[in-house]
Amino acid sequence: MTETPVIEARNLDLTFETNDGPIHALKGVDLTINKGDFVSFIGPSGCGKTTFLRVVAALEHPTGGEITVNGMSPDEARRQRAYGYVFQAAGLYPWRTIGGNIKLPLEIMGYSKEKQKEQVDRVLELVDLAGFAKKFPWQLSGGMQQRASIARALAFDAEILLMDEPFGALDEIVRDHLNEQLLELWGRTQKTIGFVTHSIPEAVYLSTKIVVMSPRPGRITDVIESPLPKERPLDIRDTPEFLEVAHRVREGLRAGHAYD
Amino acid sequence: MNKILPILTVVAAIFVLWYAAAIGMNKKWALDQAGRAGIELSTNDLIADTWSQDRPVLPVPHQVAQELWKTTGAMVLKGRAMSKRSLIFHGWITLSATLLGFVIGTGAGILLAVGIVHNRAMDMSVMPWAIASQTIPILAIAPMIIVVLNSVGIQGLLPKAFISAYLSFFPVVVGMVKGLRSPDGMQLDLLRTYSASGNETFWKLRLPSSMPYLFTSLKIGMAAALVGAIVGELPTGAIRGLGARMLTGSYYGQTIQIWSALFAAAILAASLVGIIGMIERRMLKRMGVKP
Known part of the structure; x- marks a missing residue:
C-alpha cells in the first residue's frame, strides 16, 4: 500500500x-x-x-x-x-426507524430519495443488519444499535x-x-x-x-x-x-x- | 377491572361524606322552616328534607345530577339544546373562548420558546417577564383586559380568549424551552459533523425531541385556558358562559345551578385534557416510542 x-x-x-x-x-x-x-x-x-x-x-x-x-x-x-463520526453511545433517534436514522445524514446532505434507500440497504448489509431498516431502535440490542450507528457514519461514503x-x-x-x-x-x-x-x-x-x-x-x-x-x-x-x-x-x- | 375498583371505592367514600355533610349544612334551614310551621320533624323527614331543598347550602349529588340532566340531555330531547337555559349552550360559549385562547396561548408559547432557545437576548429577557406575568392574580387583570380591549373596539369572544391565552401560554413556554433543549451535547455534535444548519437541527432534532414535553404542557395549558375563560366571564357581567352561569347562580342563591355549572366545567376540562392525551398517544406511537 x-x-x-x-x-x-x-x-x-x-x-x-x-x-x-x-x-x-x-x-x-x-x-x-x-x-x-x-x-x-x-x-x-x-x-x-x-x-x-x-x-x-x-x-x-x-x-x-x-x-x-x-x-x-x-x-x-x-x-x-x-469523515463519519461514531460516538460512545449509539445516539439513534428513537422516533426514527433504523433506516430513517441512517437516512438522517443523507437528508441533510441532499441525497435523492432513491439514492438514500440504496445507501441504507448497502450499509445495513455492511454491518450485518440487513432487514432491520424498518425496526425502531428500542427493538434492537445495544450491540446492534451501535452497529446501526456505524452504518449511519458509513452512509455517505466518507473515507475516514x-x-x-x-x-x-x-x-x-x-x-x-x-x-x-x-x-x-x-x-x-x-x-x-x-x-x-x-x-x-x-x-x-x-x-x-x-x-x-x-x-x-x-x-x-x-x-x-x-x-x-x-x-x-x-x-x-x-x-x-x-x-x-x-x-x-x-x-x-x-x-x-x-x-x- | 383492577383499576375500576379503587376508583369506585374512592367515589363511594366521597358520596357518603357528601351526603353526610349535606345533612349538617342544610339542617338549619329545614329546622327553621319546620319551627315556623310548628311541625316536629322526625329524623328521617329531616334527612329527606336536607337532601331535597330548592336552595340548599350544599346540594347533594343526585340534585346536581338531575339539574345537569335537565339542562343538557333533557334540553336536547326537547330540541332546545341551544336555548339560554341549556348548559350545552353556556358550555359552548366557554368552550369556544377556551379553544381560541388555547390556540393563541400555545402558538405564542411555542414561538416564545423557540426564540428563547435560539436567541441569547430573548433567553435573558423573556423568561423573567413570563414568570412575573403569572404572579399577577388573573382576577385582578381580567377586567382590565376586557375594558382595554373594549375601548379599542374588541368585544365578544376575543377578550375572554386573551385571558385564556394569558394563562395557557406559560406552561407551554416552560415545557417547550425544556423540550427544545433536551437533546444532549452528543446529539448536537452528531449534527455538526454533518454540517447541519440551525434550521435542520431544529426540525430534525430539537422539535421531535420536545414532543413529550409539549404534550405535558398542552394538558396543563388546556386546563388553564378553561379557567381563564371562566374567570373572564365572572367580573364582566357576562350573561352567557359557564362563568356567567355560576355568577347568576350565586346572585339568586341557586346553589344547585352553581354546582351543576362547576361540574359541567370539570367534565369539559377532563374531556379536553383526555382528548389531548389521546392525540399524544397516537402521535408518540406514530413516532415509534416504545409502547
Whole structure:
C-alpha cells in the first residue's frame, strides 16, 4: 500500500480556558495517519485522545500548531464529507426507524430519495443488519444499535471513520464480536479509521498503529506500528507477538503516569 | 377491572361524606322552616328534607345530577339544546373562548420558546417577564383586559380568549424551552459533523425531541385556558358562559345551578385534557416510542 498521509498534525496545542485556570488538553502533538491505517488512541482519562479526534472532526479548534485532513483544514474537510463520526453511545433517534436514522445524514446532505434507500440497504448489509431498516431502535440490542450507528457514519461514503470509544458501553462478549466485525468491515472498505479506546487488548487487536497518550498536558508518549498481520482471528490475542505489543503499550501507559 | 375498583371505592367514600355533610349544612334551614310551621320533624323527614331543598347550602349529588340532566340531555330531547337555559349552550360559549385562547396561548408559547432557545437576548429577557406575568392574580387583570380591549373596539369572544391565552401560554413556554433543549451535547455534535444548519437541527432534532414535553404542557395549558375563560366571564357581567352561569347562580342563591355549572366545567376540562392525551398517544406511537 502506498503511504498517503490523510491526517497530519504538527505541534498541535489545545488549551481550554476554565474558571480553574487553563487546561492543556493537547500539547505539542505530532502525528501522521496514512490512508488505510487503523489507528487506536489509548491512554487514561484526560489524556486528550477524544479531544484529538474532535479536533480532526472540527468539533474543537486547536489553539496552536497545524492540522490538515486530506490536505484541508478540518472545517473544509467536514464540508467535503471527509469523515463519519461514531460516538460512545449509539445516539439513534428513537422516533426514527433504523433506516430513517441512517437516512438522517443523507437528508441533510441532499441525497435523492432513491439514492438514500440504496445507501441504507448497502450499509445495513455492511454491518450485518440487513432487514432491520424498518425496526425502531428500542427493538434492537445495544450491540446492534451501535452497529446501526456505524452504518449511519458509513452512509455517505466518507473515507475516514472516527470512532470515540464506540464499544465502551458494551459487555466483553458483544465487544469481541463487534471488534471482529469492525476488522472485517475495515478490510472490505479500505477506510482510514481513528479509534479511541480504554482497552489495551482492543487497541492491539484492531490497530495497525497504536498511539499511546498521557494526561496533564495531553500528549503522545509512544507510537507503535503493529507487526501483526492484517488477517486477525480472535485467537491471535494469545500469540507472543500480540502479547509483546500489548506489553509495550502497557509500558508506554506506565511511563506517562510517572509524571504525576 | 383492577383499576375500576379503587376508583369506585374512592367515589363511594366521597358520596357518603357528601351526603353526610349535606345533612349538617342544610339542617338549619329545614329546622327553621319546620319551627315556623310548628311541625316536629322526625329524623328521617329531616334527612329527606336536607337532601331535597330548592336552595340548599350544599346540594347533594343526585340534585346536581338531575339539574345537569335537565339542562343538557333533557334540553336536547326537547330540541332546545341551544336555548339560554341549556348548559350545552353556556358550555359552548366557554368552550369556544377556551379553544381560541388555547390556540393563541400555545402558538405564542411555542414561538416564545423557540426564540428563547435560539436567541441569547430573548433567553435573558423573556423568561423573567413570563414568570412575573403569572404572579399577577388573573382576577385582578381580567377586567382590565376586557375594558382595554373594549375601548379599542374588541368585544365578544376575543377578550375572554386573551385571558385564556394569558394563562395557557406559560406552561407551554416552560415545557417547550425544556423540550427544545433536551437533546444532549452528543446529539448536537452528531449534527455538526454533518454540517447541519440551525434550521435542520431544529426540525430534525430539537422539535421531535420536545414532543413529550409539549404534550405535558398542552394538558396543563388546556386546563388553564378553561379557567381563564371562566374567570373572564365572572367580573364582566357576562350573561352567557359557564362563568356567567355560576355568577347568576350565586346572585339568586341557586346553589344547585352553581354546582351543576362547576361540574359541567370539570367534565369539559377532563374531556379536553383526555382528548389531548389521546392525540399524544397516537402521535408518540406514530413516532415509534416504545409502547
